[in-house]
Amino acid sequence: MALPAGTVVVAYNAAISRCARAGLYARALALFREMRGRGLRADEYTLPPLLNSAAQLRGPPEAVAALHALLLRAGLAPHLHVANALVDAYARLPHAGAAAARAVFDEMPRRDVVTWTSLLTGLARAGAHGAAVRAYxxxxxxxxxxxxxxxxxALSSCAASTALDLGRSVHAAAVRLGLRPFRSVENSLVSMYAKTGALRDARAVFDAMPARCTITWTALIVGYAQNGRGRQSLEVYADMVRSGCRPDYVTFIGLLFACSHAGLVDAGRAHFRSMVPVYGIAPGPDHYACMVDLLGRAGRLDEAMDLLNRSSTELDATVWKSLLGACRVHQNAELAERAAEMVWRLDPADAVPYVMLSNLYSRARRWGDVARIRALMKARGVTKEPGCSWVGVNGITHLFHVEDRDHPRAAEIYRKVEEMTERIRVEGYVPDTDWALQDEVPEWRQRGLAYHSERLAVAFGLLAVPAA
DNA sequence: CTAGGGTTAG
Structure with a gap:
């Protein structure tokens, strides 16, 4: 006796959904292939978890596009759940994902809060935080x-773009909409205020919370650390443990980062060592990167290398970049070359090792090596996009590159930089020209530092914002 | 049987 096809489809849908929820994305897609092999048609319940699986599998982007084509043929596009899942699936793909999500979004005749949130998070994932806030x-x-x-x-994007005023307005709207009691809203408020430097507001939201979770505590720990209050981070961590809240993987990233910035080597080592025995959390590459940073700043390169040699996890490029940064500061060319080699093995297109090595050799006045690194970079076709700095004034972001003269008030800004430079010179500042990149003529080197994008942004900020 | 979020150094 054969079951009705509809019953079998429901059974497949349930199985696919369970797999997707459990993170078994490949299994979910395999079930779909099996389903089609039996001549069954996917419906509006099949597509959302499938799209989710295809996007999260980190496979080829064509997988999502293929499901897109299929759902169009099947006439499933008008289902809001399906279209929302499609927007989200595209938004999770690297590179052109956000643009593809936007294209689907623009075509939708009806959009609900899920549609908008999917677009918003997609933009945030692509680093387009300004566009994400505009989507809100x-x-x-x-x-x-x-x-x-x-x-x-939305608050997460406000935090990432340090848009405190926007964050406050979203906060006010959340209160109006009666969303304040949600833990997710409170957590994001703590984080937004902390990241935008409004530590008192972050603390006020934190203190007013009736209950806190790991994310709440972690947000505050990271917030203090990012504002140079490493010791306060450690105090918050102690309170967290006392309150009976268990730290997680992310908490330890924040905690070790705090130790690193405050130069608390012993505390950092102790917390790192407590991870497995006390909390059963295996340190990941993120934690190793923090430890390398911590030990590296303290000049303990050998200990850092030792730690990496004894690590049991797979180390990623960020770990080696941390080591490279420490080698640059402490002028260890030999170890730096080895670290750079490791980065290249993991990501051949990464420009960071070239810049780091070039800086290191130029400080050591090893011009031959500087030229060799530059030539290597050129031969391998690796390019570094120039750094930039920005400052927000009255809601407008002013962006600067090195020696940038595009700003309408460039003349004034340059005069302000001269004035600033003179004032810090009087205070005893000596420019460290060795850090500048080396394919420039020596007399330009000092200028590259003098009109560094950050100096231009600070100068403009001083001009545009009246003294308090 | 279906869709979105809040914490993550350099």
Whole structure:
């Protein structure tokens, strides 16, 4: 006796959904292939977990595009759940993902809070935090009410772009909408205030919370650390443990980062060593990178190398870049070359090792090596996009590159930089020209530092913001 | 049986 096809489809849908939820993405997609092999058609319940699996599998982007084509053929696009899952799936793909998500989003006749949140997080993932905040406002303008998912997503982008004023307005809206009691909203407020430097506000939200979770404590620990208050981070961590809240993988990243910035080598070592025996958390590459940074700043390169040699996890490029940074500071060319080699093995297109090595050799006045590294970089076709700095004044972001004269007030800005440079010179500042990149003529080197993008941004900030 | 979020150094 054969079961009705509809019953079998429901059974497949349930199985695919369970696999997707459990993170068994390949299994979910395999079930779909099996389903089609039996001549069964996917419906509006099949597609969302499938799209999710295809996106999270980190496989070829064509997998999502293929499902997109399939759902169009099957006439499933009008289902809001399906279209939302499609926007989210595209938004999770690296590179052109956010643009593809936007294209699907633009075509949708009806959008709800999930659609908008999917677009918003996709933009945030692509680093387009300004566009993400604009998407939040677009949602509000179109009459869709933000909820306890949309508000944290928006606040996260406010935090990432250090847009404190925008963050405050989202905070006010969240209160109006009655979303304050949600833990997710409170957590994102703590993080947003801490990241934008409003530590008192972060603490006020934190203190007013009736209950806190690991994310709450972690947000505050990271917040203090990022504002140069490493010791306060450690105090918060102690309170966290006392309160009975268990730290997780992310908490330890924040904690070790705090130790690193505060130069608390012993505390950092002790916390790192407590991870496995006390909390059963195996240190990942992220923790090793923090430890290398911590030990490297203290000049303990051998100990850092030792730690890496004894590590049991797979180390990634960030770990070796941390070591490279420490080698640059402490002028250890031999170890730096080995670390650079490791980075290249993991990511041949990464420009960081070239810049680091070039800096290191130029400080050591080893011009031959500087030239060799530069030539190597050129031969391998690796390019480094120039760094930039920005400053927000009255809601407008002013962006600067090295020796940038594009700004309408460039003349004034340069005069301000001269004035600043003169004032710090009087205070005893000596420019460290050895750090500048080396394919420039020596007399340019000092200028590259003098009109560094950060100096231009600071100078403009001083000009544009009236003294308090 | 279906879709989105909040904590992650350099």
């Amino acid at each position: 406002h677009g949602m509000v303008a179109s009459g869709v009410q933000p909820d306890e998912f949309a508000v944290p997503a």
